[in-house]
Amino acid sequence: MHVKCAKMNSMDLEDLRYFLALMRYGKLAVAAQRLGVEHTTIRRRVSALEKDLGVRLFDKTPGGWILTSAGQRLLPYAQRIESESDSARAAISDRKHSPQGTVRIVATDGFGGTVIAPGLARLRTEHPAIEIELVTTSDLLSYGVGEFDIAVTLHRPERPGFKMMHLCDYDLRLYASPRYLADHPPITEPEDLASHDIVWFVESLLELPELQSAQDIATKANIVFRTTNLFAQLEAAASGVGMALIPCFLAHNDPRLRPVLHAHVRAQRSFWMIVPTRLLNTERVTTVCDHLVETARGEVARLVPNIPPG
Numbered sequence: 264m265h266v267k268c269a270k271m272n273s274m275d276l277e278d279l280r281y282f283l284a285l286m287r288y289g290k291l292a293v294a295a296q297r298l299g300v301e302h303t304t305i306r307r308r309v310s311a312l313e314k315d316l317g318v319r320l321f322d323k324t325p326g327g328w329i330l331t332s333a334g335q336r337l338l339p340y341a342q343r344i345e346s347e348s349d350s351a352r353a354a355i356s357d358r359k360h361s362p363q364g365t366v367r368i369v370a371t372d373g374f375g376g377t378v379i380a381p382g383l384a385r386l387r388t389e390h391p392a393i394e395i396e397l398v399t400t401s402d403l404l405s406y407g408v409g410e411f412d413i414a415v416t417l418h419r420p421e422r423p424g425f426k427m428m429h430l431c432d433y434d435l436r437l438y439a440s441p442r443y444l445a446d447h448p449p450i451t452e453p454e455d456l457a458s459h460d461i462v463w464f465v466e467s468l469l470e471l472p473e474l475q476s477a478q479d480i481a482t483k484a485n486i487v488f489r490t491t492n493l494f495a496q497l498e499a500a501a502s503g504v505g506m507a508l509i510p511c512f513l514a515h516n517d518p519r520l521r522p523v524l525h526a527h528v529r530a531q532r533s534f535w536m537i538v539p540t541r542l543l544n545t546e547r548v549t550t551v552c553d554h555l556v557e558t559a560r561g562e563v564a565r566l567v568p569n570i571p572p573g
């Protein structure tokens with residue numbers, strides 16, 4: 264890094280925190296929101312760092328702020344200083360070093376609410392300085408700058424600037440309430456679905472890959488209710504509105520539901536974990552990624568249950 268020693272001696276190391284935030288989130292407003300300061304503070308502190316070093320660290324583009332070649336050379340040093348600073352704070356406070364800061368996870372409603380959220384107790388025990396923001400949604404991600412640190416999504420986007428990792432598989436099966444099954448004709452094979460009601464998905468969501476292979480189910484049965492929300496699907500099926508194709512991790516252990524045609528109807532799809540490449544070397548983000556992988560492994564019996572035929 265071609266920076267004079269006199270310049271380095273005058274550098275305020277706290278400014279590096281603002282440099283890293285703008286690098287990670289790409290926009291002043293987003294970086295400021297994540298650090299809990301005004302956006303003018305981010306710009307002022309980064310400008311002070313550039314003045315101290317005598318180089319421009321960022322270029323402003325329509326898509327946000329990106330590192331110059333000088334900024335890219337500074338980056339690994341700034342990351343090491345951040346890591347050493349966290350270790351020093353841990354040593355002084357006589358506690359084990361633990362990554363700290365906020366990690367924002369965006370996930371689907373069902374997986375976020377019933378798999379990720381319960382698993383956070385273990386994360387809190389192991390890494391109490393990490394704060395999680397969990398945003399659940401039924402919508403497709405827009406991949407805007409700063410929207411998330413980690414996304415758990417049903418589709419695998421081919422987009423630059425993101426690393427995609429397979430997280431886990433999960434099964435979808437048909438379920439209905441005992442009352443519905445008692446009040447309607449028996450179901451022993453897929454052709455029997457023609458005499459039955461089904462709770463289904465709103466058409467705009469049919470582009471999601473785990474629904475495409477199940478379209479023949481919807482064409483056989485009578486769709487009586489559509490919703491974008493898996494929990495609404497679950498509750499409708501449990502109350503007897505109709506059958507529903509529901510992820511096993513939501514429905515299989517629900518005493519209000521019974522399996523239907525499990526020997527014939529099965530859709531298996533995947534969850535993908537997506538991380539902006541800017542955050543790949545951020546310790547708190549990689550720690551949470553590792554935690555999510557461990558959580559998914561521990562939930563295999565719910566995600567892909569071993570269901571005997573019949």
